[in-house]
Amino acid sequence: MRERTMLEKMILDEADRLGPGDAFRFSCRPGVSCFTDCCADVNIVLTPYDIIRLRSRLGIDSHAFLERHTVSPFTKDQKFPAILLRMRDDDRKTCPFLGSPDRGCTVYEDRPWSCRMYPVGKASPSESLTDEEFYFVLREPHCRGFDEATEEWTVSSWIEDQGVAPYDEAAEGFKSIVLHRILREGVDMSPRRMEMFHQAFYDLDRFRAFVFESSFLDKFDVDATTLDRIRTDDRALLDFAVLWLRFGLFGDTSALEIRKGIIEAKREDLRRTGR
Secondary structure, three states, rough: OHHHHHHHHHHHHOOOEEOOOOOEOOOOOOOOOOOHHHHHHOEEEEOOHHHHHHHHHHOOOOHHHHHHHHHOOOOOOOOOOOOEEOOOOOOOOOOOOEOOHHHHHHOOOHHHHHHHHHEEEEHHHHOOOOOEEEEEOOOOOOOOOOOOOOOOOOOOHHHHOOOOOOHHHHHHHHHHHHHHHHHOOOOOHHHHHHHHHHHHHHOOHHHHHHHHHHHHHHEOOHHHHHHHHHOOOOOHHHHHHHHHHOOOOOOOOOOOEEEEOOHHHHHHHHHHHHH
């Protein structure tokens, strides 16, 4: 497997920092000798919005998508669950959505963020150890898209052309959780908290059932407009998941409003039982 993580780390340390107006030349199309090589032997990390788009494209629920098409690696130092696309068990470890050599990606309109951005990468302040994010160009040895380039792009024109904006917009809430000071400084991510994170961000259909079919709405006062939206709109539900995780992981009581009487009842129960 190409060690893309190591390559990106080297770029973060050594490559030129690019801004939105900086230019590069690149072309990727059928006929370029390496076409679809980047769709094999690579780890593709999926964002919550990636999963929304892909499972909708495939016409299956989020749980089925996770079961069929993803893996969830775990390490002892892992701060939160991560989801990777499950590659085919063939010699090249190709993407499950890769079609014939001349067709390429079969889910192109709903391809993940990392596929849209390639060969452009983005480093957040937490990754670059600077106060500002920056972009860089990932130049892998196998890629001929730079040698055969017929087009010049700026970083911003590439991002616009590839339809990245809704992915970046949807990622803001996710980033607010994974880059939260409490999480980065070592909140106890017990199995229960890991499951809470996994369900709220990745298994949205189960999260929706949790909101509407458990005692959740008996405890939290959610306005009717929000309820109407999250009942059918996955994007709105993703934003609501951010509020739930702010409350559940970080104890942010401003994120969700607890119904009147719940706290008093809990205090009375503690007083009565002594627990």
